[in-house]
Amino acid sequence: MxxxxxxxxxxxxxxxxxxxxxxxxxxxxxxxxxxxxxxxxxxxxxxxxxxxxxxxxxxxxxxxxxxxxxxxxxxxxxxxxxxxxxxxxxxxxxxxxxxxxxxxxxxxxxxxxxxxxxxxxxxxxxxxxxxxxxxxxxxxxxxxxxxxxxxLGRCPSPFRTRIARTPAGSARLAGPATGERREILLRANGRRSVRDIAFLLGRSLYAVTVEVSRLLGEGLLATVPTADAPTEPAPTAPPPPGPPPGPPAHARLPRRRPGASGIGDVLPLRPVAEPWEPPPAFLARYRALGGTRWAHEQATRRSTTGEP
Incomplete structure (x- = not known):
């Protein structure tokens, strides 16, 4: 609902x-x-x-x-x-x-x-x-x-959140603070909610909630944690400095490993140093069609490089 x-x-x-x-x-x-x-x-x-x-x-x-x-x-x-x-x-x-x-x-x-x-x-x-x-x-x-x-960035729950003055809020009371802000600060004792203060002042819940949110943002009020609220861990000493961190995981490129994809099992790779030779069926068809120029070029290359 x-x-x-x-x-x-x-x-x-x-x-x-x-x-x-x-x-x-x-x-x-x-x-x-x-x-x-x-x-x-x-x-x-x-x-x-x-x-x-x-x-x-x-x-x-x-x-x-x-x-x-x-x-x-x-x-x-x-x-x-x-x-x-x-x-x-x-x-x-x-x-x-x-x-x-x-x-x-x-x-x-x-x-x-x-x-x-x-x-x-x-x-x-x-x-x-x-x-x-x-x-x-x-x-x-x-x-x-x-x-x-x-x-509002610091809007509390008007019914459950308890609010209290901070040291800055108490200091403000000693100054020239007047009007509704002073009345709210006087009644923010850590046991009252925004609703409680609105009833005590006889003021609109909306108006008091807006003013409390402003006082929270100015550091004059603070929320009081309840018994069932999770507590923050106590601060500890920072660890000694270590080597500078590397790039985040999402920025590092994956490292390739030969054979990891399994493509070699489907299409075996020939050694890089071995020269490419056309299949015998291709040579027979080429020569049957009169392809003597290619044979001459191959013979010239072999005589020049000393290949068998």
């Missing part, structure tokens, strides 16, 4: 205007909530959802969130209640739901997909996008972001 299969299922669900929950099993897995072909919410343990983005950013306080969820979470009107209490605007909530859905789809696509099933009877959605989300846009944009991350 691949991400292409999942993308095809989402596209077909939009075309057929299906409703229900598309549940994806795997690591980290997730769920896609559909209503008449439109996506209402994408939730995955691999990426921060709208709730985390609202609370970590301080846009909604803990007390206001608790009050809204007590009265509205059970019937799925959480988004409507947030807008009604003027805690967030409708356009802002739509944007945050779309970004969280894109992040969830990215997490599902970058992880391992074991399979997925569509439960058409399920109608549970914690925080729905007010205007819905177009599945075709989500599939296209998630695929583009996955290709961007794959092209």
């Amino acid at each position: 691949t991400g292409l299969d999942l993308a095809r299922a989402l596209t077909e669900a939009a075309r057929d205007r299906l409703s229900g929950e598309l549940l994806v099993s795997g690591e980290p897995g997730g769920s896609f909530h559909l209503r008449r072909g439109a996506l209402l919410e994408v939730a995955s343990p691999g990426a921060p959802g709208v709730e985390t983005l609202l609370l970590r950013s301080g846009r909604v306080s803990e007390a206001d969130w608790a009050s809204v969820t007590r009265s509205s979470a059970a019937d799925g009107r959480l988004g409507t209640a947030l807008i009604a209490q003027d805690l967030v605007g409708s356009a802002e909530l739509q944007l945050m739901c779309a970004m969280a859905a894109l992040d969830g789809a990215l997490a599902v696509g970058m992880g391992r997909i074991n399979g997925f099933t569509l439960d058409r009877d399920a109608d549970t959605c914690r925080l729905a996008a007010p205007a819905g989300i177009e599945p075709d846009w989500l599939v296209e944009e998630a695929g583009r972001r996955i290709r961007v991350l794959s092209a």
Whole structure:
């Protein structure tokens, strides 16, 4: 099962205007909530959802969130209640739901997909996008972001790879480093993954993964090998210098050995020093046709060279 299969299922669900929950099993897995072909919410343990983005950013306080969820979470009107209490605007909530859905789809696509099933009877959605989300846009944009991350030279696994500050990264904290880079460096303690840091910061998984990849490339962060990862052998002293190596095996011409091909068994070779003489049948035919000139030349050659 691949991400292409999942993308095809989402596209077909939009075309057929299906409703229900598309549940994806795997690591980290997730769920896609559909209503008449439109996506209402994408939730995955691999990426921060709208709730985390609202609370970590301080846009909604803990007390206001608790009050809204007590009265509205059970019937799925959480988004409507947030807008009604003027805690967030409708356009802002739509944007945050779309970004969280894109992040969830990215997490599902970058992880391992074991399979997925569509439960058409399920109608549970914690925080729905007010205007819905177009599945075709989500599939296209998630695929583009996955290709961007794959092209990065030092992109870690957002879920399994643990990252830590290097001495250069710790030195950077003592300097004028500010903003998101500083926040990532502060939380990169060797026990957290990119996903963990994204949840702590309340930032997009995609944005944090891109920034971590840059910090790895600059030598400010390093990946921490896991217990099941193969360890590199300890370095040893170099061997003493020897004679210069010859050309590589593919550059050396094969050495010929007489008789190795077996051609001599089929066509025996005559000694090089022995002069060539035409067969007797050829001589008889030649002389019968009046070939006296050749006989004269042969006699002259023999008298000159002393050959018998």
